[in-house]
Amino acid sequence: MCTTPAISLDTGLMDSDLIFGVNAPQEDKLAYRKVISCAPIEVDQYTQTKLGMSARTNYTEPEQALELRYIELYYGNAFFNSPEGTESSNYTYRYRDFVDYQNISAGAFPNIFDYVVQAFSYYIDAPNPDSASTFAPIEELIRDDADTHIVLLSANSIVFSSSVDDPWYSAHSHPLQVTVDSNADTASGTVYFADRPVSALGCAEQYQLCANQGADCTPLTSWYGIRKDLEALTTTRRQRAIGNLLLDASTTTVGDTVTTLRDSSLGASFSKFGSVQGSIPSNQWIIDVEGWAAISLARIQRNVLEYASGPSDRRLLPYLNTPNDTVEHDLCHNIKARTRRVENFSVLAIALIFSLGALITIINFGLDFLIGLVQSKRNAADYRRLAWKTNGLLQLQRLAHEEMGYGSWERCTNETPVTRFGDMLASISVDNPKHPTLQKKTENIGPIRTSSNPSPKKEPTVTQSQPLPTQSSSASTRSNPSSNTAMPVSSIPSSLSPSPPTQSTEKRSSSADPSIPALPYSTRT
Secondary structure, three states: OEOOOOEEEEOOOEEOOOOOOEOOOHHHOOEEEEEEEEEEEOOHHHEEEEEEEOOOOOOOOHHHOOEEEEEEEOOEEEEEEEOOEEEEOOOOEEEEOOOOOOOOOOOOHHHHHOOEEEEEEEOOOOOOHHHHOOEEEOHHHOOOOOEEEEEEEEOOOOEEOOOEOOOOOOEOEEEEEEEEEEOOEEEEEEEEEOOOOOEEEEEEEEEEEEEOOOOEEOOOEOHHHHHHHHHHHOOOHHHHHHHHHHHHHHHOOHHHHHHHHHHHHOHHHHHEEOOEEOOOOOOHHHHHHHHHHHHHHHHHHHHHHHHHHOOOOHHHHHHOOOOOOHHHHHHHOOEOOOOOOOOOOOHHHHHHHHHHHHHHHHHHHHHHHHHHHHHHHHOOOOHHHHHHHHOOHHHHHHHHHHHOOOOOEEOOOOOOOEEOOOOOOOOEEOOOOOOOEEOOOOOOOOOOOOOOOOOOOOOOOOOOOOOOOOOOOOOOEEEOOOOOOEEEOOOOOHHHOOOOOOOOOOOOOOOOOOOOOOOOOOOOO
């Protein structure tokens, strides 16, 4: 009955904790598996073309009604709801191969350029097949170990821009040469129409549950069939509740996905522009089946989450069945999920990180102190220990300031040397901006008397009583810049002796170049 080889999509065993977020002890965990098998199926031998009149005609004369064509597919009797209850038809699907332009509604007209996709499902082993299923399949479609779905596709009046070799979307008929003018651009080509009004795809869905890390498993079977096997598989009430939760979350089947999304479930609809279908690969039906399978699995995860959080549509809350025993109620509080509002983390890991980090920090700060303390007890003048200390940043600064003559330093072998209270530190000399240095401390060489109100316009003069005789080279001398004659300090006349210091004095730096003679004391006038 299959026109091409079938494909099978197998999820493998998915852990109820890691994949679905059901937190439980190891002995209560279950593994879930789902298998979807699909293939295009024969259509022509299950199709019959009939002629009939438009059901919505408003012609006044019956002979004026047009005899129109419609197609019926016979894959089994379809079930439908009516005021009298569930009824069945003697066909599966009826497709009108015409458009009643006179009676068509304005909202339905664009549908002739859209895909029409319809799904029918049969759940074997259901207690009431008429209410659970949407059709009763023919013998060729029934499987004892799987639920059956058929998906019917109609391309209507869609024009295909190229021929399509995909068995489900097949389009080679009625090639038509067309030319399209758009402003100054002109394009021409051949377009095609679908090979048949309706194409069919058959799918079978199977489920399996395993316990004891995959050691004990149910057979691959239908959705209702696995519920019968669950009782024998599970050993605890919690494990049975997890199994029921996973099966209840699996209600989104291939048929449900297609029925809900309709043509939006088709990947080809995203490359269709208006009534023109773009290029379609030859395996487009496989891509569509993979999309349906992915949607159904995502819906299972969402259903498990909503078991704990409630439905996303709050209008459904009045119809919500709450847990009826303690085990199911506890299961609601053991569903793990990723959310932006909270973050899951390991308390043990956080504690280890902080503990090890604090230990490393303490060792880093304390090891050097302890080793230095031991070394100082054993040999206080150990060169390596002192070199280690003095190469520290603060000790290097101490050496620089101390060399310039600033500060009375203490704790010179500790990490942090200090000066006495009130001591000043050296300032930077910017005489050479490209090579700044520390200034040496200025020495006081004696008081200098200055006028309390010096005249800013009068140059200072030096008063000298008489030339002084030259002393021996061993005497302390100062030079007279006006006469370039050295004279002993001890023989300076009293008229040139410095007066007692006043509030304002000038100091001479002892750091001057020793090769330059020093000036004698003088008095400003």
